Amino acid sequence: MEIRVVRDVLEESNLRAQENRALFDMHGIFAVNIMSSPGSGKTMLLQKTIPALTERGFSCAVIEGDITSTIDSERLQPLGIPVVQANTEPFGGDCHLGSHLVQAALKQLDLSSIDFLFIENIGNLVCPAEFYLGENRRVVVLSLPEGEDKPLKYPLMFRECNLCLLNKMDLAPYLEVDVELMKSNVHKTNGQIAILPISAKTGEGVGEWIAWLLHARGGQS
Amino acid sequence: MEIRVVRDVLEESNLRAQENRALFDMHGIFAVNIMSSPGSGKTMLLQKTIPALTERGFSCAVIEGDITSTIDSERLQPLGIPVVQANTEPFGGDCHLGSHLVQAALKQLDLSSIDFLFIENIGNLVCPAEFYLGENRRVVVLSLPEGEDKPLKYPLMFRECNLCLLNKMDLAPYLEVDVELMKSNVHKTNGQIAILPISAKTGEGVGEWIAWLLHARGGQS
Numbered sequence: 001m002e003i004r005v006v007r008d009v010l011e012e013s014n015l016r017a018q019e020n021r022a023l024f025d026m027h028g029i030f031a032v033n034i035m036s037s038p039g040s041g042k043t044m045l046l047q048k049t050i051p052a053l054t055e056r057g058f059s060c061a062v063i064e065g066d067i068t069s070t071i072d073s074e075r076l077q078p079l080g081i082p083v084v085q086a087n088t089e090p091f092g093g094d095c096h097l098g099s100h101l102v103q104a105a106l107k108q109l110d111l112s113s114i115d116f117l118f119i120e121n122i123g124n125l126v127c128p129a130e131f132y133l134g135e136n137r138r139v140v141v142l143s144l145p146e147g148e149d150k151p152l153k154y155p156l157m158f159r160e161c162n163l164c165l166l167n168k169m170d171l172a173p174y175l176e177v178d179v180e181l182m183k184s185n186v187h188k189t190n191g192q193i194a195i196l197p198i199s200a201k202t203g204e205g206v207g208e209w210i211a212w213l214l215h216a217r218g219g220q221s
Numbered sequence: 222m223e224i225r226v227v228r229d230v231l232e233e234s235n236l237r238a239q240e241n242r243a244l245f246d247m248h249g250i251f252a253v254n255i256m257s258s259p260g261s262g263k264t265m266l267l268q269k270t271i272p273a274l275t276e277r278g279f280s281c282a283v284i285e286g287d288i289t290s291t292i293d294s295e296r297l298q299p300l301g302i303p304v305v306q307a308n309t310e311p312f313g314g315d316c317h318l319g320s321h322l323v324q325a326a327l328k329q330l331d332l333s334s335i336d337f338l339f340i341e342n343i344g345n346l347v348c349p350a351e352f353y354l355g356e357n358r359r360v361v362v363l364s365l366p367e368g369e370d371k372p373l374k375y376p377l378m379f380r381e382c383n384l385c386l387l388n389k390m391d392l393a394p395y396l397e398v399d400v401e402l403m404k405s406n407v408h409k410t411n412g413q414i415a416i417l418p419i420s421a422k423t424g425e426g427v428g429e430w431i432a433w434l435l436h437a438r439g440g441q442s
Contacts, residue, residue, distance in 0.1 A: 037259045038346045038375060039367025067347065067377075071370050093377065095316070095347035123374070124347050125259045126288065126316035145366040145389065146260025149292050153344070154259060156288075156314065168366065174395045 013131060016099035020106065020134025027111040030217040031119060033097075033133055035157060036141035037150075038123030041167045043072045044200040045141060045209075046118055050079050052210045058115040063105045065097040065122045072120065084108045088122065096128040097121050116213065125150065129157040137216055143168040144175055148182040151189040158189040163196065163212060170199040234352060237320035241327065241355025248332040251438040252340060254354055256378060257362035258371075259344030262388040264293045265421040266362060266430075267339055271300050273431045279336040284326045286318040286343045293341065305329045309343065317349040318342050337434065346371065350378040358437050364389040365396055369403040372410040379410040384417065384433060391420040 024031050034042050050060045061082040064073045073085040084105040088094035091101065102119060109117075119135060121128040140161040142150055145168060151158045158164065164186050172179060183195050196212065198205030245252045255263050271281045282303040285294045294306040305326040309315035312322065323340060330338075340356060342349040361382040363371055366389060372379045379385065385407050393400060404416050417433065419426030 037344070037367075038371055039258065039364075066374055069370075069373050071374060095345075122347070123258070123371075124316075124345060126343070126345055127348070143260075143366065145364065145392070146258075149290075150259055150344075153287055153290050153292060171366070171392070171395060174392060 013099050016103050017132045017134040020099055020102055021136075022134075023106060023111060024117070024134060024136065027114065029111060029114045029117050030137075030213075031117040031133075031135040032213070033119045033121060033128075033135035033138045034141065035121040035125075035128045035138065035161070036123060037125045037143070037146055040123070040141045040143040040146065041200045042120050042123070042141050043075050045165070045167065045198075046076060046120065047079070048200050048203060048206050049118070049210065049213075050076075050081060052206065053116055053213070054079075054081070056210075056214075059113055060116045060118065061109050061114045063097075063102060063117065063119045065101070065120055067093050067095070067122060082109055082114075095122060095124050095126075096131050097133060098131060099133045102133045116217070125154045125157050129160045137162045139163045139165060141165045141167050142182070142186070144171050144177050144179070144182070148178055148185055151182075151185040155189045158186055158193060161190070161193055162216070163194045165205075165209060166195060166197040167200055169197045169204055170202045234320050237324050238353045238355040241320055241323055242357075243355075244327060244332060245338070245355060245357065248335065250332060250335050250338050251358075251434075252338040252354075252356040253434070254340045254342060254349075254356035254359045255362065256342040256346075256349045256359065256382070257344060257364070258346045258367055261344070261362045261364040261367065262421045263341050263344070263362050264296050266386070266388065266419075267297060267341060268300070269421050269424060269427050270339070270431065270434075271297075271302060273427065274337055274434070275300075275302070277431075277435075280334055281337045281339065282330050282335045284318075284323060284338065284340045286322070286341055288314050288316070288343060303330055303335075316343060316345050316347075317352050318354060319352060320354045323354045337438070346375045346378050350381045358383045360384045360386060362386045362388050363403070363407070365392050365398050365400070365403070369399055369406055372403075372406040376410045379407055379414060382411070382414055383437070384415045386426075386430060387416060387418040388421055390418045390425055391423045 068089040289310040359382040
């Protein structure tokens with residue numbers, strides 16, 4: 001009985017995700033699901049990414065996933081793009097974004113005028129990896145202070161993503177972290193994943209990340 | 222029907238936790254559940270905590286919670302104390318430790334010779350807060366690079382804990398983090414929680430943390 005219930009929930013979740021993807025395809029939207037531990041720098045990454053895309057003529061929108069609060073949406077407000085806050089608290093305080101919540105958020109956006117849709121997931125290196133939202137690409141942000149061993153300890157997230165951004169490179173001189181070992185642990189977990197070292201704070205590597213996004217959108221699948 | 226199933230699981234979980242607590246009480250064990258985001262420094266904290274307690278004549282043991290791998294247990298091996306690795310991967314890859322897993326781990330320890338039992342939970346600032354394991358105290362480690370806003374965005378964890386260790390204080394000069402705002406956000410979420418700034422790396426504040434542990438064990442409830 002329990003198994004049947006769980007299966008129903010997952011099927012429902014995947015159906016909603018497929019509907020989201022159909023909407024993205026219909027409107028030419030390239031959707032990127034950004035995941036990480038709490039405090040890895042997802043929001044600051046968006047603060048740097050969006051101006052770089054808009055100055056190239058692309059229009060962007062963001063779905064901000066959080067359990068509670070509108071802190072991240074407020075940080076993005078000055079960018080002047082559509083931002084929808086998706087909080088899980090009214091729905092049981094889920095530890096990840098669900099495809100139904102993304103679907104509800106999409107209803108608040110003018111889909112005909114979006115090139116890139118960024119979905120900032122809840123800060124959690126475990127559960128969000130299990131839930132497909134309809135996105136075109138999945139990106140994991142791993143910040144240097146988290147340590148080299150994270151891909152080995154939380155492998156599903158790294159297996160499920162197309163790109164790993166090694167963020168907070170500006171802190172490297174003050175940490176004992178071995179960046180090469182960190183990269184090798186990411187690749188040990190997923191031989192196919194791309195890795196880009198960046199610092200959302202200083203802008204290091206942000207150009208390469210933008211190039212990755214444009215290339216991925218060009219060869220969209 | 223779904224509601225009944227969930228309730229059964231939670232009741233089962235609390236029953237196991239109460240059995241664990243009865244074992245702790247019977248053997249005079251003081252159990253501390255340590256939780257945090259991935260990479261906040263829980264294991265390094267234990268590497269500094271255990272020698273400080275053993276040199277004061279207390280015997281310690283650790284239950285190491287991880288989804289997969291034995292990396293953290295191996296880091297603790299040189300301490301020469303009993304360490305049991307509790308991996309959730311064989312049980313569905315749960316994103317938190319369950320009281321049944323702690324119970325299984327306890328069977329591998331000589332309970333009659335433990336003063337302090339540290340349970341290092343899986344790195345996750347969300348889900349572990351929901352599951353009582355039978356512990357005497359709950360501690361959340363929040364590292365400075367994670368940013369000031371985390372207590373506001375992940376309030377349950379901070380509401381459920383007795384102590385918040387602000388770790389990686391040694392990085393303060395290289396971050397734009399406002400430590401006073403971080404503390405005030407912790408207290409805004411939970412007016413009763415104690416806060417100690419520490420650096421497991423440099424040893425700053427570790428003495429105060431040991432004093433907190435000894436005091437908490439003295440006034441054990």
